[in-house]
Amino acid sequence: MAARTRSNSAGRATPLLALGACALALLPLFHPPLFFESFLYLIFFWITLATSWTILGGFSGYVSFGHGAFYGIGVYAMANLGKPLTFGPALLLAGLLAAATGVAIGAVTFRIRRLRGELFALLTLSLAIIISTIVLNTPIDGGPGVMVNIAIPHVYEQQSSTLYLIGLCVAFGSIMVARAVQLGTLGRGLFAISDDEDVAEILGVPTFAYKLIAIGISSFLAGVMGGVHAIFVSYVTVGETFSISVPLYVLLMSILGGARHWLGPALGAIVITTISYSFVGGDSALIARAAIGLTLIVATIFLPQGIIGLLLRARITAPELPAPHASFAAAPKTPPYEPTDGPLLEAREITMSFRGLRALDGVSLTINKGEILGLVGPNGSGKSTLINVVTGFYKPTGGVLLHCGHDITGMSGHERARLGLARTFQIPRPFARQTVLDNIMVPALFGARHESRGDARDRAMEAIEFVGLQDRCDALPDELNLHQRKFLELARVLASGSRLVMLDEVLAGLTPREISEAIEMVRKIHACGTTILFVEHNMRAVLELSDRLIVLNQGHLVANGNPREVIADPVVVAAYLGADHAEN
Amino acid sequence: MKTIGLKAGVTRRGALAAGAAMMASAAGVGRAAAQASGAPIRVGGTLALTGPLAQTGAIHKVVGEIFIEQENKAGGMLGRPIEWVLLDDQSKPDLARTLYERLLTVDKVDLLMGPYATANILSAMSVAQRFNKVLIHHTFGIPKLANYDRHFPAWPLGAEPEKTVTGNLFDALASTGKAPKSIAIVTSKFPSVQFLAAGARDVVKQRGIEEKLYLEFEFGNRDFGPIAARVREANADLLYVGAIGLEGSQLLEALDQLNYKPRNHYYVYPTPGPLASSPLGADAMAATAYEDLAPLNASTTAQEFSKLFRVAAQKAKLPYLEPDTQAATSYSAWQTLTGAVNATKSLDDKVLADYLKGNGADTIVGKFRFDGANNYGPDLMKVKQVQNGAWVIVWPKEQATPGKTIIVK
Numbered sequence: 001m002a003a004r005t006r007s008n009s010a011g012r013a014t015p016l017l018a019l020g021a022c023a024l025a026l027l028p029l030f031h032p033p034l035f036f037e038s039f040l041y042l043i044f045f046w047i048t049l050a051t052s053w054t055i056l057g058g059f060s061g062y063v064s065f066g067h068g069a070f071y072g073i074g075v076y077a078m079a080n081l082g083k084p085l086t087f088g089p090a091l092l093l094a095g096l097l098a099a100a101t102g103v104a105i106g107a108v109t110f111r112i113r114r115l116r117g118e119l120f121a122l123l124t125l126s127l128a129i130i131i132s133t134i135v136l137n138t139p140i141d142g143g144p145g146v147m148v149n150i151a152i153p154h155v156y157e158q159q160s161s162t163l164y165l166i167g168l169c170v171a172f173g174s175i176m177v178a179r180a181v182q183l184g185t186l187g188r189g190l191f192a193i194s195d196d197e198d199v200a201e202i203l204g205v206p207t208f209a210y211k212l213i214a215i216g217i218s219s220f221l222a223g224v225m226g227g228v229h230a231i232f233v234s235y236v237t238v239g240e241t242f243s244i245s246v247p248l249y250v251l252l253m254s255i256l257g258g259a260r261h262w263l264g265p266a267l268g269a270i271v272i273t274t275i276s277y278s279f280v281g282g283d284s285a286l287i288a289r290a291a292i293g294l295t296l297i298v299a300t301i302f303l304p305q306g307i308i309g310l311l312l313r314a315r316i317t318a319p320e321l322p323a324p325h326a327s328f329a330a331a332p333k334t335p336p337y338e339p340t341d342g343p344l345l346e347a348r349e350i351t352m353s354f355r356g357l358r359a360l361d362g363v364s365l366t367i368n369k370g371e372i373l374g375l376v377g378p379n380g381s382g383k384s385t386l387i388n389v390v391t392g393f394y395k396p397t398g399g400v401l402l403h404c405g406h407d408i409t410g411m412s413g414h415e416r417a418r419l420g421l422a423r424t425f426q427i428p429r430p431f432a433r434q435t436v437l438d439n440i441m442v443p444a445l446f447g448a449r450h451e452s453r454g455d456a457r458d459r460a461m462e463a464i465e466f467v468g469l470q471d472r473c474d475a476l477p478d479e480l481n482l483h484q485r486k487f488l489e490l491a492r493v494l495a496s497g498s499r500l501v502m503l504d505e506v507l508a509g510l511t512p513r514e515i516s517e518a519i520e521m522v523r524k525i526h527a528c529g530t531t532i533l534f535v536e537h538n539m540r541a542v543l544e545l546s547d548r549l550i551v552l553n554q555g556h557l558v559a560n561g562n563p564r565e566v567i568a569d570p571v572v573v574a575a576y577l578g579a580d581h582a583e584n
Numbered sequence: 585m586k587t588i589g590l591k592a593g594v595t596r597r598g599a600l601a602a603g604a605a606m607m608a609s610a611a612g613v614g615r616a617a618a619q620a621s622g623a624p625i626r627v628g629g630t631l632a633l634t635g636p637l638a639q640t641g642a643i644h645k646v647v648g649e650i651f652i653e654q655e656n657k658a659g660g661m662l663g664r665p666i667e668w669v670l671l672d673d674q675s676k677p678d679l680a681r682t683l684y685e686r687l688l689t690v691d692k693v694d695l696l697m698g699p700y701a702t703a704n705i706l707s708a709m710s711v712a713q714r715f716n717k718v719l720i721h722h723t724f725g726i727p728k729l730a731n732y733d734r735h736f737p738a739w740p741l742g743a744e745p746e747k748t749v750t751g752n753l754f755d756a757l758a759s760t761g762k763a764p765k766s767i768a769i770v771t772s773k774f775p776s777v778q779f780l781a782a783g784a785r786d787v788v789k790q791r792g793i794e795e796k797l798y799l800e801f802e803f804g805n806r807d808f809g810p811i812a813a814r815v816r817e818a819n820a821d822l823l824y825v826g827a828i829g830l831e832g833s834q835l836l837e838a839l840d841q842l843n844y845k846p847r848n849h850y851y852v853y854p855t856p857g858p859l860a861s862s863p864l865g866a867d868a869m870a871a872t873a874y875e876d877l878a879p880l881n882a883s884t885t886a887q888e889f890s891k892l893f894r895v896a897a898q899k900a901k902l903p904y905l906e907p908d909t910q911a912a913t914s915y916s917a918w919q920t921l922t923g924a925v926n927a928t929k930s931l932d933d934k935v936l937a938d939y940l941k942g943n944g945a946d947t948i949v950g951k952f953r954f955d956g957a958n959n960y961g962p963d964l965m966k967v968k969q970v971q972n973g974a975w976v977i978v979w980p981k982e983q984a985t986p987g988k989t990i991i992v993k
Contacts, residue, residue, distance in 0.1 A: 033685075033686075033689035033690050034685045034688075034689045034714075035682065035685040035686035035688075035689045035690050038681065038682040038685045038686075039682055039686070041682075042678060042679070042682055045678070133802070136773050136802065137800075143773040143775060143778040143779075143782075143800065144726065144775045144776075144778055144779045144782075145702075145703065145726075145775040147706075147729055158714075160685075160714070229678065232678055232681065233677045233678050233681065233703075233707060234681075234706060234707065234710050235677065235702075235703055235706040235707070235729065237703055237775050238773070239774070239775075239803055239804075240676075240677060240703055243636075245635075276674070277679075277682075279672075280630075280671045280672045280673070280674070280679075280683060281670070281671060281672070282631070282633060282645065282668075282670035282671065282672060284672075285633035285634045285672035285674075286633075286634060288634070288672075288674075289634060
């Protein structure tokens with residue numbers, strides 16, 4: 001939803017928000033009952049925490065239960081450093097310490113592929129426990145709690161009014177940061193990570209760096225709010241600060257409001273805080289809990305995209321398509337090759353083992369510029385593994401990979417994508433929660449061309465036109481049939497501007513008519529100057545398209561040469577049909 | 585919003601009975617019953633009615649309701665009924681602050697009553713201070729943190745409980761001639777508990793008692809096995825447990841698993857019921873401000889309170905039906921407030937504060953004085969001990985349950 005409505009919601013909402021924030025900033029001048037400022041402050045507090053959480057948890061999909069830790073670091077930074085440093089520097093330090101902790105944790109955990117999903121959530125929960133234990137067992141607190149009596153800048157007559165203003169500024173700032181992240185390149189990358197991190201990486205998204213940036217921003221904002229809140233509560237204790245209720249509330253607010261939209265968590269925070277506050281009477285205390293629970297159940301069932309999804313649903317319009325221009329009939333141009341001698345890609349003695357299973361065993365091959373290289377082999381022969389090694393998804397156990405003569409064996413997936421290596425998947429792996437256009441924007445932004453946002457959109461539209469999906473720009477992948485999803489994959493590699501495209505069984509599951517269309521499409525892509533590695537079981541297509549054919553069997557390269565000669569090679573026949581057939 | 589008040593009239597017989605009871609009270613309210621009439625006096629406060637502190641918060645709600653009903657039957661304050669504007673702070677200090685601001689600026693209550701628990705009271709205190717309001721509270725655990733000159737504590741710890749509460753204990757033990765020569769201190773890191781336990785170390789040092797073990801554990805800890813092993817290894821004459829809630833009982837169970845029974849054992853704020861009813865809790869000691877035992881319950885007011893509390897606690901399904909420190913200090917806080925208003929015939933905060941500082945308050949817990957550091961008076965805490973499956977007061981001697989003396993091994 002966030003991606004589908006990306007351009008529609010932000011423009012109109014922002015001036016309204018800014019106007020609202022200005023009006024709220026002036027509220028103390030009208031001397032409202034102090035309680036209103038205090039209540040609004042609590043809303044600002046939760047808006048900041050929920051919004052900062054969503055930059056990591058909502059946008060990138062890395063659900064964190066450790067947000068209380070970052071907030072707590074901010075609380076104790078202010079409690080301990082506020083007096084010696086004064087408010088401003090202490091507040092900045094509160095944010096920086098939280099950010100440093102977040103980045104340090106991310107630098108370790110984000111490198112480990114298996115630490116995603118619930119494992120990441122549990123790990124961050126442990127972080128909160130560790131931090132609270134450190135705080136509790138050191139002079140940072142030591143157990144009895146810390147009184148916080150720190151002077152804050154004098155803006156309004158009442159200190160509480162000034163604190164309210166600070167809370168407003170932090171909350172508004174957090175929303176604007178989340179907006180900038182979502183609408184910027186970082187947001188594109190984070191949403192791609194959220195939907196399919198491996199695909200994002202091989203499409204060129206620097207996933208590790210982006211996640212680090214996201215956790216850094218997220219924890220910085222939480223730390224800053226913690227610093228402000230330490231002054232608000234005036235006495236901080238470990239039990240209260242690191243309570244599990246903080247990350248839980250933040251999570252609930254984000255989900256209720258819409259975790260994949262910069263404004264969603266703020267809406268969730270407003271609703272839950274207001275409900276929570278509406279039932280504080282002595283006789284109705286339990287109603288608040290029940291009301292919050294009921295709201296969440298209803299929202300989960302009826303508003304899977306949160307309140308923001310409901311608000312924006314009526315306003316969704318198809319993105320404006322750029323006016324057709326002359327180049328539409330042609331494919332997007334592939335960047336010219338740098339003048340180098342030798343093959344485009346060379347694999348030398350590539351070995352890939354999985355716990356004793358050798359999927360590739362000393363495979364050496366070359367892919368020459370401008371050719372269509374067919375790659376066939378029985379199931380389990382290592383074809384997809386080879387593509388995974390070339391695109392950087394797997395690091396080979398042995399061997400060297402050269403691109404235009406340069407060793408790229410140690411390069412990450414996104415670095416290879418930027419060199420111009422792209423692939424499709426046997427079973428299409430689009431970003432499920434992004435529209436067709438947004439799916440294709442990702443490689444246009446992050447791929448070989450590394451376009452600016454405006455150009456990337458043009459490039460994406462060209463690719464969409466090229467594969468004939470222009471009527472489905474605003475559709476979600478689930479709304480496409482298999483044929484269209486395969487073409488969506490083709491459009492992604494086209495938009496990336498890659499020099500070498502690896503097509504992994506693009507024809508699988510298609511009807512004969514669709515296969516013919518797909519073959520034609522591959523020809524058109526090749527005609528644009530793209531080198532193609534064509535992995536396929538359909539021999540008719542392989543023979544029709546390939547300039548050269550290689551065969552893998554049980555991880556070994558067993559044939560390489562003219563397609564028609566290769567398929568007649570007894571070794572190849574034996575690989576497919578057994579030794580008896582080869583002899584016959 | 586919870587408002588409790590009796591606006592309807594009471595029967596003549598009831599009024600007379602209530603009046604007679606009040607006059608007989610050792611707490612000395614001493615007012616003839618009269619029908620409360622006119623606009624109510626609104627007393628605002630919050631309690632932890634939900635959240636992690638709700639179980640204890642419920643005790644204070646029950647007590648407040650008992651008191652206001654009694655008071656209104658007896659003529660209210662200044663002849664006007666009391667209306668309690670009670671809000672739920674959800675056990676959160678930040679919400680407590682906001683709600684006290686609401687009580688003062690939106691609900692415009694006349695007087696304040698404090699919330700439950702130290703952190704929430706500090707939040708409320710900061711608001712009271714900004715508005716120069718009197719804040720009477722019942723459960724503040726760290727006196728040195730309360731430096732507002734119009735706050736008045738009903739939890740009678742004295743200004744330095746870290747010294748006096750433990751001092752009382754050792755005085756009690758020394759009175760038998762069998763003062764412990766060694767001690768093992770284990771404490772939760774719950775702020776008000778750890779604060780007392782840390783202070784106990786200094787007292788122990790001053791008295792020349794050997795500290796064989798000092799161990800802190802996280803509040804909420806459930807695994808007492810390793811702690812029990814250390815306690816057994818220390819094998820001190822006295823086990824001092826800075827425990828809140830069920831932690832003390834859990835430690836005893838862990839010790840029992842190791843076939844170890846502490847010779848003497850003391851708990852700071854235990855949940856009283858389980859400790860008394862368990863065989864493992866035999867001879868356990870704890871601090872208390874009140875039990876429904878002679879001579880503490882000698883006054884009619886105390887007896888009436890104890891009786892009403894049991895009924896109300898059962899109705900509210902509280903787990904422990906005996907009125908003890910929590911309930912009694914809560915009641916005393918209300919006595920302090922209404923006593924000051926009735927004595928001064930004023931709702932002015934300065935007048936009330938001056939009166940309380942000068943005169944203190946007569947309560948079922950004892951005579952409060954607020955003339956010491958941070959408005960604290962003497963430490964009125966007593967030492968109680970589980971004997972034959974029930975708590976009895978054992979120290980100071982003049983307040984000990986008749987026929988009961990401290991058992992030291």
